[in-house]
Amino acid sequence: MSETTNIALPSMRVSYEQGSLTEGDLAASWHEQLQLWLDQAAGAGLPEPNAMVLATSDTEGRPSSRTVLAKGLDARGLVFFTNYTSSKSHDLMATRYASATFPWFAMQRQAHVRGTVEKVGAEETARYWESRPRGSQIGAWASPQSRVVTGRSTLESALNKIERQFADSDRVPVPPHWGGWRIRPEEVEFWQGRRDRMHDRLRFRLGRDGWDLQRVAP
Template sequence: MAIEHKDIAAIREDYSKGSLSENDTLQNPFEQFQLWFNQALDSHVLEPNAMVLGTINEAGYPSTRVVLLKDLKADGLSFFTNYTSQKGQDIARQSKVSLLFFWGELQRQVRIEGEVSFLPAEDSDEYFASRPKGSQIGAWSSPQSQIIANREVLESNVLNKEQEYKDLENIPRPEFWGGYLVKPVRFEFWQGRSSRLHDRIVYRKEHNVWTKNRLAP
């Protein structure tokens, strides 16, 4: 049976909400990212800290998923997850990753490439302690990325962990859960423009110095 669908090829939008020149951008890409991130916050962009994390899986294929940025440090961007998850296993094999932020309301995206490493345990402890109790229980209860028989497996795990930790004021962080820091070597700031002649400004880190150039759309 044929699948009915609208004309996907006809879907298009002409971008006209902004422009970006070399002179518009700051010399430090972290400062430029912070500027754009703040503007996304001020514009009430949906989930402004949502970013697509790209890794390479064991079969050599790119693997992507949305995670949440939790901190912007002087040398990198951090997120938290289960170390035994698919992304954690990918990172253990290959430390080179990519990040993508898309702020559609501003017709902007930021692409980042870099090396990822573990955050210090104390950083992971601090963030885990700040999470809602339900999220803490969830971290303990989900064997992330593993095949499970049904939803009831998760619900049973949650009930068991709630019972185990019911008398604890502070739930301990699982050893298999914590943070990563992505240290960028490349940033690309993309601003949508009319007729698909988009503005693209790229920063590359060479010998600890950031260079800045324009790319053709």
């Protein structure tokens, strides 16, 4: 029997000392600030700086989370693309609410977005679809996302079938079951780690008269 080493979870800790975040540091709007931090994460060479943990729940309140890639950002909200038959899309169609977290661990930062969701329009979806590599387009047609399959060979067979289907086509069309979701934020929080766990948490919150800026205790 091989020996194993238990990770001492209680003793694992990092002192966050890379920066601070004050009200004066923030951009004028949540989307400008989020774009700034995304740009800085990309400039720092972080892998997948646009990766975010998307959380949804079903109609019984049971949560699910997974990592997706943000592919659009403006004053309207934050966009990602997926299969509309996936588990997350079923949740979103049922509850119309989601949250997303950007975990930039190397920069000791996080950003949290929470709000209602809506489907992205066909024109915007088509523009993004055209930017995807052909292999990713084929994969979107072939994968019955979130469904149980009998094995890897089932997926490979489906992929080969779609490759043959579009072999003579220069363009692969957008599948009818695929498209974008936009999170329309009600709250966007920017989190910067600080010493002694006294972190900076600044939150844009949408109210009746527009966006308010709040400081939240760590």
